[in-house]
Amino acid sequence: MKKKNITTILIILAIYIGVFLLTDVTGIIGPYYQVNIFLAGINIILALSLNLIVGFTGQLALGHAGFMAVGAYVSAVCTMKLGIPFIPAVVVGALAAMLIGLVIGLPTLRLRGDYLAIATLGFGEIIRGLVVNIEYVGGAAGINGIPKKTTWTMLFLFVIITIAVIKNFINSSHGKMCVSIRDNEVAAEIMGVNTTYYKTVAFSLGAFFAGLGGALYAHYFFLIQPTTFTFARSFDILVMVVLGGLGSITGSILAAIGVTFLNAVLVDFGAIRMVIYALLLILVMIFRPQGLMGTKEFNLQSLLGFKGRGGKNAKNN
Amino acid sequence: MQSVWEQFIGLLFFYVDMDKSTNRTCINIGFQVKLKVMIFKSFIVERGISLETFLAQVINGLSLGSIYALIALGYTMVYGIIQLINFAHGDVLMIGAFAGYFAVAILKMPFWFAMLFAMLISGLAGYLIERLAYRPLRKSARLTVLITAIGVSLLLENGGLVVLGADYKAFPLAIVKKSYLLFDGVITITNHQLLIFGVTIAMMVLLQYIVNYTKIGKAMRAVSYDKEAAALMGINVDGIISTTFVIGSMLAAVAGVLLGLYYQTVHPLMGLMPGLKAFVAAVLGGIGIIPGAMLGGFLLGIVEALVSGYWSTNFRDPVVFGLLILILIIKPAGLLGKHMKEKV
Numbered sequence: 152m153k154k155k156n157i158t159t160i161l162i163i164l165a166i167y168i169g170v171f172l173l174t175d176v177t178g179i180i181g182p183y184y185q186v187n188i189f190l191a192g193i194n195i196i197l198a199l200s201l202n203l204i205v206g207f208t209g210q211l212a213l214g215h216a217g218f219m220a221v222g223a224y225v226s227a228v229c230t231m232k233l234g235i236p237f238i239p240a241v242v243v244g245a246l247a248a249m250l251i252g253l254v255i256g257l258p259t260l261r262l263r264g265d266y267l268a269i270a271t272l273g274f275g276e277i278i279r280g281l282v283v284n285i286e287y288v289g290g291a292a293g294i295n296g297i298p299k300k301t302t303w304t305m306l307f308l309f310v311i312i313t314i315a316v317i318k319n320f321i322n323s324s325h326g327k328m329c330v331s332i333r334d335n336e337v338a339a340e341i342m343g344v345n346t347t348y349y350k351t352v353a354f355s356l357g358a359f360f361a362g363l364g365g366a367l368y369a370h371y372f373f374l375i376q377p378t379t380f381t382f383a384r385s386f387d388i389l390v391m392v393v394l395g396g397l398g399s400i401t402g403s404i405l406a407a408i409g410v411t412f413l414n415a416v417l418v419d420f421g422a423i424r425m426v427i428y429a430l431l432l433i434l435v436m437i438f439r440p441q442g443l444m445g446t447k448e449f450n451l452q453s454l455l456g457f458k459g460r461g462g463k464n465a466k467n468n
Numbered sequence: 469m470q471s472v473w474e475q476f477i478g479l480l481f482f483y484v485d486m487d488k489s490t491n492r493t494c495i496n497i498g499f500q501v502k503l504k505v506m507i508f509k510s511f512i513v514e515r516g517i518s519l520e521t522f523l524a525q526v527i528n529g530l531s532l533g534s535i536y537a538l539i540a541l542g543y544t545m546v547y548g549i550i551q552l553i554n555f556a557h558g559d560v561l562m563i564g565a566f567a568g569y570f571a572v573a574i575l576k577m578p579f580w581f582a583m584l585f586a587m588l589i590s591g592l593a594g595y596l597i598e599r600l601a602y603r604p605l606r607k608s609a610r611l612t613v614l615i616t617a618i619g620v621s622l623l624l625e626n627g628g629l630v631v632l633g634a635d636y637k638a639f640p641l642a643i644v645k646k647s648y649l650l651f652d653g654v655i656t657i658t659n660h661q662l663l664i665f666g667v668t669i670a671m672m673v674l675l676q677y678i679v680n681y682t683k684i685g686k687a688m689r690a691v692s693y694d695k696e697a698a699a700l701m702g703i704n705v706d707g708i709i710s711t712t713f714v715i716g717s718m719l720a721a722v723a724g725v726l727l728g729l730y731y732q733t734v735h736p737l738m739g740l741m742p743g744l745k746a747f748v749a750a751v752l753g754g755i756g757i758i759p760g761a762m763l764g765g766f767l768l769g770i771v772e773a774l775v776s777g778y779w780s781t782n783f784r785d786p787v788v789f790g791l792l793i794l795i796l797i798i799k800p801a802g803l804l805g806k807h808m809k810e811k812v
Contacts, residue, residue, distance in 0.1 A: 205611070209609075209611055211611055211614050211615065213618070255793065258793060258796045258797040258800075259793070259796050261800075262796065262800050265552075265553050265610065265614055266751075266796055266800070268553060268614060269553060269744075269747055269748075269751070269792070270792060270793055270796060272744065273744065273748065273788075273789030273792050273793070274789065274793075276744070276785055276786070276789055277785070277786040277789045277790060280782065280783070280785045280786040281786055283782060284780070284782045284783065386618070386622060389615070389618070393615060397611075421629075422626045422629040422630045422634070423626075423630055425622055425625075425626035426623060426626045426627050426630060428622070429619045429620070429622035429623035429626060429627075430619075430623060432615065432616070432618070432619035432622075433601055433616050433619040433620060433623065436605065436608075436612050436613075436615050436616040436619065437601070437604050437605060437616070440605075440608055440609070440612040
């Protein structure tokens with residue numbers, strides 16, 4: 152096993168055990184920040200899945216809250232009304248989101264241009280409009296009393312799975328095709344890349360993980376309402392992706408954690424917080440369009456100045 | 469009630485029959501129309517819907533649709549010239565509506581001056597947005613500009629919430645509302661609705677004149693066709709793009725003031741939904757095509773009014789966005805659009 156892999160595994164274990172000790176065992180971190188740690192984990196899943204669509208494939212999707220809603224509602228119905236165990240319910244929720252992603256993605260991704268942005272934006276509104284009208288899922292009041300099944304272990308497991316799947320997808324030949332579409336769609340098509348296919352694959356995979364995030368969200372906060380999944384949430388996730396870097400996995404992770412805790416601090420300044428984010432977004436786009444991290448990956452070796460194999464690998468990733 | 473329907477449908481048949489007598493090829497079409505009218509009639513009669521309410525919904529739809537059409541024109545012009553979905557367009561409408569509100573409520577201006585004032589302020593806002601946010605990105609990737617547009621939209625909305633407050637403000641009734649009954653009360657129309665039609669049609673005629681018969685319109689068409697060639701011909705491309713934004717924003721301001729008059733409230737987030745729907749209208753008619761935006765706006769308004777009148781207000785928005793996805797599947801270029809190959 153490579154030295155780098157061992158370090159990575161050690162860091163992952165250290166984070167897991169560290170948070171576990173600080174929250175569940177000793178209770179040093181109070182309930183408020185505990186909620187935010189869980190939210191950060193869910194946001195990592197959401198930001199990564201959006202980064203796959205926006206950052207790696209170059210398609211702007213603005214309906215991530217909608218996919219989250221699908222995952223949340225479907226999984227909640229599964230556990231509460233159909234009595235399905237937690238993990239299969241989460242997977243079913245994610246698959247439902249993926250299916251909807253396919254339905255939205257297939258017609259819009261055939262087209263070149265920005266139709267996806269507006270179709271997904273509209274889709275977010277449709278989902279909200281439909282959920283309000285379906286009494287089976289509680290209408291405008293939402294679903295209350297969802298079993299709190301998202302434990303730290305579960306969440307951590309799903310975050311690691313998400314990171315692993317997306318990282319491996321990006322490094323696979325499928326992922327390379329997606330990146331080629333981002334860099335130049337016309338050139339990619341001329342080289343024989345089936346652009347619609349790869350855009351749809353990336354989009355539905357993103358929708359899958361967004362649904363997963365939503366399902367975990369529903370089973371942690373035990374209350375979901377149509378107003379939980381507004382456009383503001385989609386925008387929050389987009390801010391994480393852009394700040395972290397369009398096409399950087401570690402960037403998304405760091406930005407998801409950073410933005411979650413910034414939200415926690417700025418919780419009393421609703422509109423001003425959004426003004427700050429909007430300004431930040433515009434300024435980043437004008438002065439650093441690839442996002443703060445760009446396509447670079449953060450890694451410990453290069454940070455500490457070891458210019459060994461790790462540093463080189465970081466560039467190739 | 470029934471007899472009014474009979475008359476109305478009889479009128480339709482009369483036109484169909486006239487067609488039949490003059491042109492043989494129309495016979496088949498005439499039959500189809502007849503069949504459709506019959507199905508339509510049985511649908512209407514079964515559900516006990518009166519002609520009065522139906523026409524009232526259509527008129528509602530037309531007046532809301534003309535507002536959508538005005539907004540859609542701004543989207544379609546900007547898209548036609550720089551291929552950008554200007555997400556902030558709906559918020560420029562909000563700025564216009566608030567400018568109109570302040571002009572009428574605080575500066576006590578007459579309605580028409582207030583509308584001019586709103587156009588001025590919105591035009592300025594549109595110019596500044598283009599100059600500060602979009603022009604530095606003229607050479608950037610489309611994704612970058614699109615994310616910036618989202619940012620500008622959110623900035624205006626939340627900036628509006630911070631500066632103007634989150635409460636709904638009552639738009640003063642600058643023009644006293646009156647209802648007119650036409651054709652023995654079959655059609656009821658208010659002077660506000662007439663005003664909305666009148667202003668919209670005047671604006672559309674003016675815009676068509678500007679785009680088709682003036683020098684600046686010719687330059688706009690040239691820039692939209694080929695930016696580099698236009699620049700080589702001595703056209704100030706940046707200036708023309710700014711002009712397009714200003715004209716689009718002024719139309720949005722008119723729509724904003726009319727919307728304020730229609731709903732009698734203004735709110736910092738009032739531009740969000742009409743903006744999105746107007747974009748759907750622009751896509752429906754064919755984005756980048758000016759008559760398409762008008763057609764799409766009217767159609768969307770009628771669809772929306774009929775859905776909320778005969779089904780449920782709750783399903784209004786899902787139907788509108790469902791329509792968008794349907795268009796993208798069936799005819800992505802829009803009703804009036806032609807499929808164009810992308811230039812490399």
